Amino acid sequence: MKKIAPSILSADFSRLGEEIEAVEKAGADVIHVDVMDGHFVPNITIGPLVVRGLKRLTSLPLDVHLMIENPERYIESFAQAGSDWITFHAEVCANLKQMVKKIRQLNVRPGIVLKPATSLNTLFPVLDEIDLVLIMSVNPGFGGQSFIPSTLRKIERLRKTIDQNHSVLEIEVDGGIKLENIGEVSRAGGDIFVLGTGIFKTEDYDETIRKLRQEIG
Numbered sequence: 384m385k386k387i388a389p390s391i392l393s394a395d396f397s398r399l400g401e402e403i404e405a406v407e408k409a410g411a412d413v414i415h416v417d418v419m420d421g422h423f424v425p426n427i428t429i430g431p432l433v434v435r436g437l438k439r440l441t442s443l444p445l446d447v448h449l450m451i452e453n454p455e456r457y458i459e460s461f462a463q464a465g466s467d468w469i470t471f472h473a474e475v476c477a478n479l480k481q482m483v484k485k486i487r488q489l490n491v492r493p494g495i496v497l498k499p500a501t502s503l504n505t506l507f508p509v510l511d512e513i514d515l516v517l518i519m520s521v522n523p524g525f526g527g528q529s530f531i532p533s534t535l536r537k538i539e540r541l542r543k544t545i546d547q548n549h550s551v552l553e554i555e556v557d558g559g560i561k562l563e564n565i566g567e568v569s570r571a572g573g574d575i576f577v578l579g580t581g582i583f584k585t586e587d588y589d590e591t592i593r594k595l596r597q598e599i600g
Contacts, residue, residue, distance in 0.1 A: 385600070469494070562595060
């Protein structure tokens with residue numbers, strides 16, 4: 384099943400509870416949470432306390448994307464706060480297997496994130512040990528960027544590898560996704576689609592998510 388994952392980075396934080404409730408009622412499948420530390424990426428966003436609060440607001444899975452240095456220091460805190468999925472960047476982790484194992488031991492779904500310039504080859508040693516791969520289709524750190532077209536070929540290559548291995552691994556795509564391009568991202572092989580401004584900056588979340596779901600089939 385293909386999934387729609389609104390990113391709260393683009394939500395109105397002054398009424399975050401209402402925003403979460405609205406997208407859940409509109410048919411979202413996952414809530415995507417961008418965690419930034421001001422080092423790996425320029426921005427600073429939220430920490431485990433906010434994730435703990437979100438867990439009380441929704442029954443949807445919390446997909447926590449760690450855009451941080453030294454993610455191994457914070458995995459346990461985010462797991463205990465209520466993360467259902469935790470993805471971390473391959474670019475800042477020296478031992479992918481160890482990180483994946485630690486996340487799994489905390490009863491959280493583990494995933495690895497690749498920036499646009501990072502090769503798929505990075506994943507191959509742990510491809511059968513993770514639940515999802517998050518392909519960044521923009522350079523991480525800011526919302527509202529345009530989708531990088533070459534990402535489609537990357538998704539297609541990963542989809543082919545997954546299918547050849549008869550794997551149930553899911554491909555998540557984040558960055559610049561909107562109604563106009565989500566269809567081709569889905570056809571390339573995407574399973575989970577992260578949208579920030581593509582949902583939260585529209586007037587009618589129900590209508591937006593309905594149209595998005597029509598495009599992904």
